[in-house]
Amino acid sequence: MNKKLQVFIIVLFVFLIAFISFVLIAEKRNIDELRTDYPNLKEEVYSYRMDGLKVWAIRVILSFGLPLFFLTSGLSQAISLRAGGKNLFLSGLVYGLIFFGIVFLINLPLNYYSSFYLGHKYGLSNQSFFRWLELNIKGFLVSDLVTSLFLWIPYYLIYKSPKIWWLKISILAIPIIVFLVFISPLVIDPIFNTYTSIEENDLGERIGLLLDKAGIGNADIYMVDKSKDTKTMNAYMTGIFNSRRIVLWDTTINNMTEDELLSITAHEIGHYVKGHIWQNILISILGTTLIMYLVYRLSDWILISSRGAFGFRNLYNYASIPLILLCLNIFNFFASPVSNYISRAMEIQADRYQITLTGDRESAATAMDKLYETSLGVPRPSDIYKLWYYTHPPLEERVEFYRNEEFD
Numbered sequence: 571m572n573k574k575l576q577v578f579i580i581v582l583f584v585f586l587i588a589f590i591s592f593v594l595i596a597e598k599r600n601i602d603e604l605r606t607d608y609p610n611l612k613e614e615v616y617s618y619r620m621d622g623l624k625v626w627a628i629r630v631i632l633s634f635g636l637p638l639f640f641l642t643s644g645l646s647q648a649i650s651l652r653a654g655g656k657n658l659f660l661s662g663l664v665y666g667l668i669f670f671g672i673v674f675l676i677n678l679p680l681n682y683y684s685s686f687y688l689g690h691k692y693g694l695s696n697q698s699f700f701r702w703l704e705l706n707i708k709g710f711l712v713s714d715l716v717t718s719l720f721l722w723i724p725y726y727l728i729y730k731s732p733k734i735w736w737l738k739i740s741i742l743a744i745p746i747i748v749f750l751v752f753i754s755p756l757v758i759d760p761i762f763n764t765y766t767s768i769e770e771n772d773l774g775e776r777i778g779l780l781l782d783k784a785g786i787g788n789a790d791i792y793m794v795d796k797s798k799d800t801k802t803m804n805a806y807m808t809g810i811f812n813s814r815r816i817v818l819w820d821t822t823i824n825n826m827t828e829d830e831l832l833s834i835t836a837h838e839i840g841h842y843v844k845g846h847i848w849q850n851i852l853i854s855i856l857g858t859t860l861i862m863y864l865v866y867r868l869s870d871w872i873l874i875s876s877r878g879a880f881g882f883r884n885l886y887n888y889a890s891i892p893l894i895l896l897c898l899n900i901f902n903f904f905a906s907p908v909s910n911y912i913s914r915a916m917e918i919q920a921d922r923y924q925i926t927l928t929g930d931r932e933s934a935a936t937a938m939d940k941l942y943e944t945s946l947g948v949p950r951p952s953d954i955y956k957l958w959y960y961t962h963p964p965l966e967e968r969v970e971f972y973r974n975e976e977f978d
Contacts, residue, residue: 575875596952637892647881650889666718807838840923
């Protein structure tokens with residue numbers, strides 16, 4: 571491993587530690603300000619926030635440290651040798667199951683602490699331990715097992731097209747992105763929860779009138795049984811064409827007035843009417859292409875600079891999976907402020923449409939208050955955390971927007 575690569579790794583982790591420290595300090599200061607600005611806010615909101623930030627900091631380190639450990643320890647190459655190399659499909663499947671299985675087990679205690687332990691500690695979760703374990707195992711099977719089954723395809727492209735594999739994989743990603751938008755609501759989502767049509771009841775009929783008013787009356791309307799997992803609330807609109815659907819968590823239906831539910835639904839309708847689903851598909855395609863090119867350049871440089879220190883010298887070796895993941899994580903990390911800025915802008919557009927469609931400012935504001943209250947969310951984060959991680963405007967900004975923004 572040459573000195574430039576060593577310096578790169580050191581600088582990367584020094585930056586990450588500095589970034590984490592800066593965010594934690596900024597969030598601590600923000601909490602002190604919130605105590606003054608919101609004297610009636612529950613103390614558990616601040617406690618939950620700090621516990622969540624500790625988990626966040628560990629996840630940031632793991633997202634870069636784990637792939638690097640697999641590489642520098644030679645573990646990735648050892649797994650690749652154990653997987654064999656005669657059959658491209660079979661060796662990819664074996665490597666993927668071992669590698670992703672180890673990563674899954676390493677992350678499992680942190681997942682338990684963040685979702686199950688903290689969820690119950692702060693009264694946000696209704697899950698039994700076996701339900702939590704079931705969802706984690708299903709998540710592994712749906713995500714990591716499926717990935718392992720198809721690992722041979724990108725690695726075949728890397729082997730056959732060492733200079734333009736990034737472009738071919740980007741093109742291959744297009745139907746995958748579209749599949750996730752079209753088919754995931756119909757095939758993947760029901761694996762985890764039960765969806766029940768509510769089009770025939772009073773709420774469903776009122777939502778149907780909103781959909782008609784918006785010109786998309788053929789969308790399906792569902793309730794999903796999230797109450798067996800959480801006490802928090804949410805709603806979303808997903809899919810396109812015949813797969814589009816409005817989905818309300820049953821916790822949302824049980825804890826909000828009909829006017830608040832209609833207001834939330836109008837926001838989700840706004841995403842569809844404003845073309846955000848199609849825009850996100852296009853952005854995902856362009857972003858994937860750019861990031862894959864950068865991954866190609868960086869992974870190639872790292873591999874050459876490693877001088878065989880990882881135990882392999884060719885990117886088409888399955889042992890390079892942690893290297894590719896490390897590069898992906900680096901570029902996704904630095905792309906987050908841009909992607910989240912775009913997402914927040916879309917949310918503002920949907921908020922504006924929401925008020926235009928319903929004409930009900932107060933229900934929009936009270937619904938947002940309830941969403942944050944039940945999830946123990948803070949009214950606002952620090953500026954750096956908002957820049958890097960907030961896909962939606964903070965509660966403080968949204969309530970102000972609902973109540974005071976001028977609409978045409």
